[in-house]
Amino acid sequence: MTALPPSRVEHPVPLVDLSRLDEDILAAAESRFSRLARSGAFTFGEELEAFETEFADYCGSGDCVGVSDGTNALRIALEALGVGANDEVITVPSTFIATVEAIASVGARPVLVDVDPETRCMDPGRLAEAIGPRTAAVVPVHLYGRPAPMDEILEVCGDIPAVEDAAQAHGAAIGESRAGSFGVAGCFSFYPTKNLGAMGDGGAVVCDDPALAATMRSLRHHGADLSAANRHVRPGSTARLDNLQAAILRLKLRRLDSWNDDRRAAAERYRSLLRGLPVVLPRRDPLEGREVFHLFVIEVDERDRVLAELRQRGVGAAVHYPTPVHLQPGWRWLDYHGGDFPAAEALARRTLSLPIFPGITPEETERVADAIASAVTVRG
Ligand SMILES: Cc1ncc(COP(=O)(O)O)c(C=O)c1O
Numbered sequence: 001m002t003a004l005p006p007s008r009v010e011h012p013v014p015l016v017d018l019s020r021l022d023e024d025i026l027a028a029a030e031s032r033f034s035r036l037a038r039s040g041a042f043t044f045g046e047e048l049e050a051f052e053t054e055f056a057d058y059c060g061s062g063d064c065v066g067v068s069d070g071t072n073a074l075r076i077a078l079e080a081l082g083v084g085a086n087d088e089v090i091t092v093p094s095t096f097i098a099t100v101e102a103i104a105s106v107g108a109r110p111v112l113v114d115v116d117p118e119t120r121c122m123d124p125g126r127l128a129e130a131i132g133p134r135t136a137a138v139v140p141v142h143l144y145g146r147p148a149p150m151d152e153i154l155e156v157c158g159d160i161p162a163v164e165d166a167a168q169a170h171g172a173a174i175g176e177s178r179a180g181s182f183g184v185a186g187c188f189s190f191y192p193t194k195n196l197g198a199m200g201d202g203g204a205v206v207c208d209d210p211a212l213a214a215t216m217r218s219l220r221h222h223g224a225d226l227s228a229a230n231r232h233v234r235p236g237s238t239a240r241l242d243n244l245q246a247a248i249l250r251l252k253l254r255r256l257d258s259w260n261d262d263r264r265a266a267a268e269r270y271r272s273l274l275r276g277l278p279v280v281l282p283r284r285d286p287l288e289g290r291e292v293f294h295l296f297v298i299e300v301d302e303r304d305r306v307l308a309e310l311r312q313r314g315v316g317a318a319v320h321y322p323t324p325v326h327l328q329p330g331w332r333w334l335d336y337h338g339g340d341f342p343a344a345e346a347l348a349r350r351t352l353s354l355p356i357f358p359g360i361t362p363e364e365t366e367r368v369a370d371a372i373a374s375a376v377t378v379r380g
Helices: 022-039 044-059 072-078 098-105 123-130 150-156 210-219 243-253 254-272 301-314 328-336 342-350 362-376
Strands: 063-067 089-090 109-112 135-139 161-163 183-188 203-207 296-299 351-354
Touching: 022 109, 022 243, 044 063, 063 072, 063 210, 072 098, 072 161, 072 203, 072 210, 089 183, 098 109, 109 183, 109 328, 123 150, 123 328, 150 161, 150 328, 203 210, 254 296, 254 362, 301 362
Parallel strands: 089 109, 089 135, 161 183
Antiparallel strands: 063 203, 183 203, 296 351
């Protein structure tokens, strides 16, 4: 591979550019930060309460509990549902490792089912085969911002609680219902690069059950009795969402829909720019327009070579995720093997995430598409 002339990489296209926040958001954030810094209200407080109300409304849920991050959102939701030792929780091998970490952290065993290669989300047919007497919960993942097929999944679940991993799907919807509002609990991460990102770590669980929400509020704060000081009614931990982060999230929540529109517009541009090339585009959702493209993920042959060429041309492509959960060294104890989940393993070999973020310009998507065209075109 020959090095490209410097002019070609002068304006690299990053995978995500967090610096393109609207100036008015930054100005408002600074003024909230300085007000809160002077007030000393860092944990709990008005901003947290207001954000919880606003985010619950946004998701179409009755309640929201702000927590420290997405992993703790999943952990606390499972714990509040009483999931623990000797239980099994079913999820997918194509996800960020945090999904299984949260399951294992409550003492339960993650049981994996393969994904549907079309949706890249949980295959409801495989879920039906995996449910057993110890299944205490099911965790579908709305991967890359595309909602998992929740109607089918919930039908298969019956009475078994579904806890959605919506860390990549703020604002995604099926029909009129938003991600997070389908299962008994919906778990979100506000890691900075997420569609709704904090300026640091953050997370939340939305639900419709006041008793479940109260248990989660207690669990995020040392198992406290919420109505009596210094009384601890269960073993909990420190897992709160800061008041400062809540203030930032409130500002950004107002922009979320338009930012998601931006992502969808960029995805449409990629679809037309990449048409005719030997790449597999994300399959269109039958409920088109409701996915939120946390990532725009294509599939290509010789993925690692294509990735290297893109990077050489200044395109910040990446892979989510090169190793499925069951083949990660720390998760061999689950006793799965190569070949157990063919769809997840094929995706791990072939997927390539292209730059996408609110504010990505048509010129940038064109530059990415040109680089792909040149990388996937066989030279004679
Ligand atoms: C699918 C998925 N689940 C869970 C998490 C965990 O979130 P956090 O990093 O905030 O703990 C993430 C994000 O990192 C994620 O992408």
